Amino acid sequence: MHHSHIDRFAQGDSLLHRLDARAKLLAVLAYTVVLISFDRYAVAAMAPMAVAPLAWLWLSGVPVRFALRRVLLLSPFILTLALASPLYDRSVHAAALGPWQVELTGGWLTAMNVAIKFALGVLALTAMICTTAFSSLLEALDRLKAPRLLVMQLGLLYRYLFELIDRAMRVRRARDFRGGGRAPAGRRLRAVGGIVGSLLAQTLEKSQRVELAMASRGYRGQSHGLRQLRAGWADAALLAAMAGYLLLCRWVMPAMLGGRESA
Amino acid sequence: MTCLLAMHMADQLLSLPVAGVAWLAAMAAVAAASRLSRRQGPEKLPLMGVMGAFVFAAQMVNFTLPLMPGTSGHLGGAVLLAVLLGPWAGIVTMAGILIVQCLLFQDGGLLALGCNILNMGVAPCLLGYAVYRAVLGRTASAARQYLGAWLACVIGVAAGAAMVPLESAVSGVLRIAAGDFLAVMVGVHLLIGTVEGLITFAVLAYLRQVHPQWVGASTGGQPVRLSKPAVAASLVVVALLLAGVVSWFASAHPDGLEWSYQEHPYAGADKPVAPPSPAVAAVEAFQARYSPMPDYGRREAPLGRLPRQQAAPDSSAKPRATTVVNGWGSLAGLVGTAVTLGLLYAVSVMIRRPRRAVRDASRGA
Numbered sequence: 001m002h003h004s005h006i007d008r009f010a011q012g013d014s015l016l017h018r019l020d021a022r023a024k025l026l027a028v029l030a031y032t033v034v035l036i037s038f039d040r041y042a043v044a045a046m047a048p049m050a051v052a053p054l055a056w057l058w059l060s061g062v063p064v065r066f067a068l069r070r071v072l073l074l075s076p077f078i079l080t081l082a083l084a085s086p087l088y089d090r091s092v093h094a095a096a097l098g099p100w101q102v103e104l105t106g107g108w109l110t111a112m113n114v115a116i117k118f119a120l121g122v123l124a125l126t127a128m129i130c131t132t133a134f135s136s137l138l139e140a141l142d143r144l145k146a147p148r149l150l151v152m153q154l155g156l157l158y159r160y161l162f163e164l165i166d167r168a169m170r171v172r173r174a175r176d177f178r179g180g181g182r183a184p185a186g187r188r189l190r191a192v193g194g195i196v197g198s199l200l201a202q203t204l205e206k207s208q209r210v211e212l213a214m215a216s217r218g219y220r221g222q223s224h225g226l227r228q229l230r231a232g233w234a235d236a237a238l239l240a241a242m243a244g245y246l247l248l249c250r251w252v253m254p255a256m257l258g259g260r261e262s263a
Numbered sequence: 264m265t266c267l268l269a270m271h272m273a274d275q276l277l278s279l280p281v282a283g284v285a286w287l288a289a290m291a292a293v294a295a296a297s298r299l300s301r302r303q304g305p306e307k308l309p310l311m312g313v314m315g316a317f318v319f320a321a322q323m324v325n326f327t328l329p330l331m332p333g334t335s336g337h338l339g340g341a342v343l344l345a346v347l348l349g350p351w352a353g354i355v356t357m358a359g360i361l362i363v364q365c366l367l368f369q370d371g372g373l374l375a376l377g378c379n380i381l382n383m384g385v386a387p388c389l390l391g392y393a394v395y396r397a398v399l400g401r402t403a404s405a406a407r408q409y410l411g412a413w414l415a416c417v418i419g420v421a422a423g424a425a426m427v428p429l430e431s432a433v434s435g436v437l438r439i440a441a442g443d444f445l446a447v448m449v450g451v452h453l454l455i456g457t458v459e460g461l462i463t464f465a466v467l468a469y470l471r472q473v474h475p476q477w478v479g480a481s482t483g484g485q486p487v488r489l490s491k492p493a494v495a496a497s498l499v500v501v502a503l504l505l506a507g508v509v510s511w512f513a514s515a516h517p518d519g520l521e522w523s524y525q526e527h528p529y530a531g532a533d534k535p536v537a538p539p540s541p542a543v544a545a546v547e548a549f550q551a552r553y554s555p556m557p558d559y560g561r562r563e564a565p566l567g568r569l570p571r572q573q574a575a576p577d578s579s580a581k582p583r584a585t586t587v588v589n590g591w592g593s594l595a596g597l598v599g600t601a602v603t604l605g606l607l608y609a610v611s612v613m614i615r616r617p618r619r620a621v622r623d624a625s626r627g628a
Contacts, residue, residue, distance in 0.1 A: 036278070085439055129367060156312020189461055196469075
C-alpha cells in the first residue's frame, strides 16, 4: 500500500487541480448546504444538482466510475435508514413527471430523496478531494483558522497513516495464514490484544523518535510550513460560478417550473 | 463478512440548523480540548499524530465474534486514546481521525462532521474516561483497570450512538419513529461497545505484561489532576447532552398523561384532569406572557403580549397520516447551551491570556 493508493488522482494536473484549496473547500461546503436544504419530498427537483459534481469530475479527468464505486461502498448504512422510512411515513402524495402521475407514499419519496442526496454529496466530496492534494487542504484549513494543534496533528496522521496500516495488514495476513481464524475465542482475543498492543508499542516508540527528530530540527510547539496558496481570479470565478449555479438550481428553476407540484 | 463499524452520521439525516449547532459545539469542544492538551507540553503532538494513524491501523485487525460467524468487530479507539493520552488529547486525536475519515474516505459528510465529532469523539472520550477513572479509583489494580476499560467502552460508545437518533429526530428529515431508531442504534452499539471493550481489555492486558510503564504511568501511578476549567468544560458538555436529550423528550412527549389523553380522547366524557384553579391559571397566563421561550418553543408574539390563539386546523384539508415532530424545543435547549458554551469559552480565554503572556515572558527571559 502506498500514499498514492488514496491520493493517486490528487497529484494530477488540471484547471481544477490548480485552484486554491480554500475556494474548493468553500464551494463544496456551499454545495452540500444547498443540497441538504431541499425539501424531504423533492426528487425530480434535485436533478440539476447532479451537474456540478459530474462536471467537476469530468473537467479534472477523475474517472466517474471510481467516484461511483465510493458511493456504493459507503451506502449500506444510509440505504438501510432510507428504506425504513416507507414503513413510517404513509402519507399519500401525488408525484407527477410530465404527463405521468402516480400516487406515492411520502416514505418512498423521502427514501429516494435521501438516496439521491447521499449519492450527490459523496460525489461532490470525492470530486473535491480527488483534485486537491492533502497538504494544500491542510494549509487551507490552517488559513481558515482551524486550531493549529488539530492541523498539525492531521498532517502527522496523514504522514504515518499508510505506514502503520501497511504494517497492520502484514501482521493480520500472517495471523490468518497461521490459521488464527479457527482458534477458540479466548485465544483469538488474546492474539488480537497482542497484535494491537505490539503495534501500539511500536507506535509509541516511533512517536518518541519522531519527537526527537522534530526537536532536533528546532520544533518548539509551532510548525512552519511553506505558504503556497494564492487566491486568484480563477478561484473567484469558481466561487461565483458555484453561487450562481446553486441559486439557479435551488430557487430560480423551481420558481420557474412551478415548484412543489412537480414532486 | 460483515464488519461491525460504528456508524457515522450522514449529512442527509440532518437539517441545517441542527448541523450548524453541532458544528459550533464540536468546534468549541475541539478548540477547548486542544488548548487544554497543549498545556501538557509540545512533546505530546507527535504522540497524538502518530496515535491517530495507529487507530486507523488497529481498525484493520479484526476479531471474529464467537457466536456470530461471519461478523467481526474491531477497535474504535476513542476510549483507548482517552485512557492513554488523557481525555483532551483524546478528543483532538479523535477529531483528526474523523476529519480524515470524512475527507479522504468520505465516511460521514462535511455537514455531519460536527455531529460525528460529538458522537464518536467528545462523548466516548469524556464519558468513557469518567467511567474508567470512577471504576479505577485510586488503586492500580489490574482487575479494576480491565473492568473500567470495558465498561467505559460499552457506555461511551452506546451513549454516542444514542445521540444519532436524537439528532436525526430533531432534524426531522427521516420520519422514522425515534423510539425504534434509538432502540436499534443503542442495541447494535452495545454489541459494538462490548467487542471494542474486549479488544481494549486485551490490549491493556498485553501492555501491562510487556510495557507496564505506559499503562501505569498514565493511569495508576499519578492520578491526572483535573483543573477547574477542565471540570467546567466537561460539565458544559454533559449539560449539552442533557439539554438535547431531555428537551427533545420534553417536546416530543409533552407529558405522559397529556400524551395518553391525546391518544384516547374521551369523547363526551369528563376530562380526567380537573380544571385549573384561578391561581394556577393566573400563573400560567403570566408565564405565557413573559417567558421568552413559552413551552420551550419559539415565541411567536412579542414579549408582553399574549400569544395569539392557534388557528383551528383546516378540517377540509386532506388528513395527513403523520404528525410533524416539533424540533424547536430541543433546538432551543441546544442553542441555549451552545450560547452558554461560547460565553464560557470566551471568558476562559480572557482569563487565561494574561497569565500565559506572563509565563511566556518568564520563559523567554
